[in-house]
Amino acid sequence: MLKINRLRIEIKTKEKVFGFDETFQSGLNLIASDDNTRGKSSIIAMIYYCLGFEEIIGGRGEKVLTAAFKSIIEEGENVWTVLESGAYLEITNGMEVITIFRAAKMENRDNRLISVYYSDMENIHRQDTLMEDMYVHMPNAANNKKGFHNFLETFLHFELPLVPASDDAVRKLYLQLIFSGMFIEQKHGWADILAGMPILGIKESKKRVIEFILNLDTLDNERKKDHLRSEEDNIKKEWTTVVRDITLLVEKEACSITGLPLSPKILTDLDYSKITIQKGGVHIDEYINDLTEKYNDLQALKPKIIDNFEELQIELNETEVTIREYERDITKLRDLLDSEHISIRRLQNNLEIIKTDINNNKDAARLRNLGSGLDLYTSKDICPTCHQDIADTLLPLPNHMPIMSIDDNIRHLNAQKDMLEFAMLSHKSNSEQFQSSINLLEGNLFKLRSLAKSLRSDLYQTNDSYSEAIVYKRLSIESEISNLNKLLDFYSNHKVTLEILSDRWKDYLEKKAALPENKYSQKDQIKLNHLQEYFVDNIRKFGYKSVSNLNQVEVSKENYLPAIEGFDMKFDSSASDNIRAIWAFTLALLQVSSKDSGNHPGILIFDEPAQHSIVVNDMEEFLTRIINDFNKNQVIIGITVKDSDTRRVVSELPEGKYKLIMVPNKAFQKIDKSL
Known part of the structure; x- marks a missing residue:
């Protein structure tokens, strides 16, 4: 669970402190103004900024914030230079309360530094309040102990999964991605479902986020x-x-x-x-x-050599015969090995030629295809004068002998390449076996030659001399046994x-x-069915008209997004109906998560949801739905009440069921002092 209790923005100038300080409740919270340039989006952007989620807006650091945080702030006709700015955000997970501080402009303080106070905002300066500095948007901020998003993951009682990344590595599913399914910002968020999702190198990021939210x-x-x-x-x-x-x-x-x-x-x-x-x-x-x-x-x-001269001579003769046999075998194997090496080199050369031919034919095919778009006869292998087929060979050919096309050539050459690669593997295997046999024979040959040397030595020694052959045999056998x-x-x-x-x-x-x-467990099937049911019910109540038969709408089993007959639903939607679909799907994710034990933290933020001339009655249904069905969650909406119809809708909402934060001429007003 995530709930925002309070947001305090401070913008310090030479003589005054400007800011915004409001509390938020469960259920519906409206940040409203009578014009679209009062600073509502700046207030909402600071919520993202304090949580380190400004990538949802489209960047990192203070550059996503307006000039009021970085350079000048207006007060009537006066213009003040901003010296320092930052914000405190008090949040709770339902059991614990913390206050986050992040600077937007402050000398000697990097905007990637976030201070976490383990108390509500009123008590952050008490001596017994624990404070800890952390960092965001730096390597391992999602994994290291001092990484703020690692801390926030634990605070929210999340256990983020490891998912495939675009570089074939495995990475944690980042919080910025998850909250892009809950925080819909004004500039890009209304382009499509989950349109505000930053690109962070996660494969099928929308799919992974939905899987996590629904706990599939x-x-x-x-x-x-x-x-x-x-x-x-x-x-x-x-x-x-x-x-x-x-x-x-x-x-x-x-x-x-x-x-x-x-x-x-x-x-x-x-x-x-x-x-x-x-x-x-x-x-x-x-x-x-x-x-x-x-x-x-x-x-x-x-x-000792006594009367065994004949035995020694016989053994020497047998040993020399075996030596000659080994030498002949080694010579044969070396010839075979050389033959294999020659074959391998020849195959390598042929492979290089084949690969070059394949590339040349592919280039020719590309040029032909490009030429065919210009409707040139030559690109179609047809003579532009006589309109006869052009053969891509100068050799005389028998009548009616077919000529392979470039595409046939490519297929033929690829088949040859596969055959040559297979043959090369076979020759390499033979080469390794021959080399292994040569090594073995050479080892045995060395032992036989040593034995022959000892036998010859024995034959020419005196009778009372020690037998070198017997000693050698002993040592040889002893070594072999060992x-x-x-x-x-x-x-x-x-x-x-x-x-x-x-x-x-x-x-x-x-x-x-x-x-x-x-692919899907029984629980998954139930959740996806509920997602489809809630989504269809929502778009029906919100006045979706681009599809005559809403029973055709389904949730794709491939990416979990709305589809009609297998195609993305947005292609058949008008601009205003696309907005209704975003309302409906964003709410449906929370509805299914609440019903079927998902991972949704229970908070939604919509900045200016009345886009593209939404009918006021549909907007009324949208707000009423939130009040009736999401009172245990928290929904923050930035809304412009410029026209009378919108003012009427807001004024007729049931009293006590929502909180209205009315932004005056400018969102940031003079406040008494900084915290």
Whole structure:
């Protein structure tokens, strides 16, 4: 809830203090004058200004205010220079009362500074009154502790949602946007429904504001969907990283892994049992056991060369044969890798040519389309002399062979581009696989060459020398066992991460399944139906005549704005009926919010609602509707009572049901002293 209790404006000159000081009540408040240039809009603008909502008027800071706040103020024939100006605004949320002060012109005080007094206006200078300075219209003013709009959000017991921004970020739904659906200012506010909404980089801002005011579940569902999309992306990225890390280490140790899911899924005990790491076609545990046995056998041998010359020679020969096989395999793989690189370069060149051709054809199509507007034969591929088709090729063609048009060319070239890009991805994948195989073979080749060197050394040593081959084998096996055990430990740790990601994926799927299948919940449907009913009832009572059958009027399910047969209602509305529609919709939002537990703070401001020669009887119905149906809310209206009919309407309003603040010749009169 937001209710304005009191507004005090102070404009200080050399000798006098001018200003405005009035209280406001619940229900209807009329700020009236007998002419349209008395300062009513200046008073209303100061309410916006104190709340930091002057962007609804069309700007930021004191520049949206009139000269009376910044330069000169008139008093009869006298003109006074303004030295300082500002305003105090006392507001309540139904439980707490605060007073806001914001300067319009004041030396050494920036207009973005707002002082908040935690008391009513009469007691702001008491010693026990707490005062706090805050800022507005600066970065993070809607989020930081000292940001005034962050404070105001808390004071109003709002919980503003995060909504998509135009730069694909997510931002808070700003208060300025929300209150543009409640504060209708004079210059721009009557152009269209929510016309005064400032541009603050929020996607579909009108739609988001209506969702918030009505407290639609769609807003919460959209927020949940955004959160789930973010969670899905995070799980997939983390899952891919874990799988990649495991796969890289497995391949580094010349092993293979099967059963490891490449994308997130709910893993069961059966799934975990299917994940196996092998080396040489043998399960890694069995392979480590075999290595351990070989190591133990080597431990039992004395590292001496006794009578094993023939065995050493045979082993050396077998090792050299394997080395040559590895070298041949590496050479073949390098040739294949070079071939892939050549293919990739060729495809890249072809892609560049295709892209250039596509751009050229698109430019030609644009020029053709521009030329067709001039009705030129050449732009239509027709000879201007003989009126025969012009072929866009100089090559001789068989009779009746069709020539592709520019549009066909573009489609054909796009298809070729897609095919080349797919082929490039395939060649890049092959290239990566060949490089991985080369790295693995080169690692094994290094070990074999080291072994061969040790065997040759043993063959030429004396019989009582130590066997380098046996020592090398021991060290090699010991190192391999150590590396494979590290691999198992690494996999075990990452398996825990996979278990956590699997649980998160399960939670994500459960939350996704819990979202409603339809865009609108049952409560949303009821609220939107009520919005349509209230709106149609309002425009009927306010004398809307642009549509003969008001049963055709509906609230669009796409943007929640009034429509007729799917089209914006304003296109079929006269200027005065457009004003009636703004009255009706602004009131309907508050009506639905009050009926169906929405977020509307319960305040409306209309500056000069009698625009475009509104019939006085309709204006009377508008004011009567506010008095009868909105007495628990607060409605402030700036109105000119120049003609007799309008004066009669105001004078015949039920006594005690509204407050009339009559503005004299000038809104700002001499006051006794400043607060």
